Amino acid sequence: MALAPQIGGSTAAAPPGASRAGSLLRLAFDRVGPFLTLGSLLIAWELAARLELVMAFLLPPASGVAMRIFQDLFTGRLAYDIGITLYRAISAFSIAAIGGITLGILISRVAAIRWFFDPLLSIGLPMPKVALLPIFMLWFGLFDASKVLMAAFSASFQIVVTTWAATRGVERELVWSARSLGASEREILREVVFRAAMPQILTGLQIAMPVCMIVVLVTEMIMGGQGLGDSMLRSARYVDSPGVFAGIVEIGLIGFGVMKIMEVLRRRLLAWHQETQKDQ
């Protein structure tokens, strides 16, 4: 395999003079490569655990973890935990999205609101919001409300800031031409500014969703109350390592699924945008 430096992902750009067999080999490597890494890692994991190179409680065999996931699946435990965690994360995300986008647009339109929120945002954005958890527990109790609000609070800053930046960056010419064509201010906001800002707002939402997941899991670990975070931490406390690994795999899969759904939604919502049309 030639280590030909190459930027960009085109497979067609084989170095001149490469034989036909060489380019076939290259194509095969492209196809097989990804599975090679994951497969060999899985096999190494299984072997390391089976041959007891690593203590079983530190690294349970991959097959054992898979068994555990199936077991959880059939007892209904998995669906229950996932349901609770997702319910919390999605409620938090919806609250943060609606509140954040509204506030972001208000900030970019009304000077007084901008003046008031600007320092709060610049301090609040880099701050680790989870630190306020004890106060959220005190105010909203130990159940769903405090977990959901904590996650919504943590994620909303990012959404407000990106929405603000996005609506500020809308080209003036677009607004001017809509206005000269006789659109009312409300129509301009809804039909022009909001749409032109959409790609960047969606990027903000795509950053905020994982934040919601992270915070919901952390609150579950700290406060308990079922969900994937709680069952994982309980497994860790009882040194039930297959349980911990099963939890990581499950959370990873959920995270992957949620991100994919966000990408599909983005492509749907931006079907008219050049970013989507370029892909096709």
Next chain:
Amino acid sequence: MIATLWRFTPLLILAIVWEAATWMGLISEFALPRFSNVVASLGTLVQELAYQAGRSMLRGGVGFLGAVVVGVLAGVLMAWYRPVRILVDPLMRCLYPMPKSALIPLTIMWIGLGDASKMTLIFIGCLLPIVLSSYNAARGVDKVLLWSARGMGATEREVLWEIAVPASLPEILSGIRISLALSFILMVSAEMIIANNGIGYLISVLGEGGDYSGMFAGVITISAIGFFADRCFVMLMNRALAWRE
């Protein structure tokens, strides 16, 4: 000077409203400590806060710096060498969307309760966003730049370090900035879940013990540190990118 003061007046207003609301009894002192008490706690706890924040910063700093070095290197190599890209890409694709807090129980189990487990957590958590942004940045470098450098006789290594890396620096740095904020979140939450020192530990102990003014003092300390870390990074970023335009 006056402009800066005017900019931060809203914070002053908030502080006054907070103090007035608790002073007039609109909000019970059990739900929200008085602002003046929080300031007093900041004064009395100053040594404790400095010590615990120092412990936290040590953990966060080691994990974060490790992630920056390894992440940028991995991202650039992935963009530059095909085999690396093909082999590492699926791994990154699987791990990137995982909410990083899922790793807290694992690092506890593997590495224990001490500093090393938090450093590892912060390292892994910050690594993937940095790898991804450096990979995207190095992949998106203007090809004309590379061609002209090669045309002028630069070796591949020179093209990589003299052209591709500087050209992708802006995007790499903004990826690192996102990771910086993430490192604070991970640090505080890991310390709140399990630790025997550090600012997150202090906050949760004071909060659970009902000393809310002390807890707020902790929150204010860590927020201030986060704010200044972010500001310093932005200053560094502007300096590093001063050659642009």
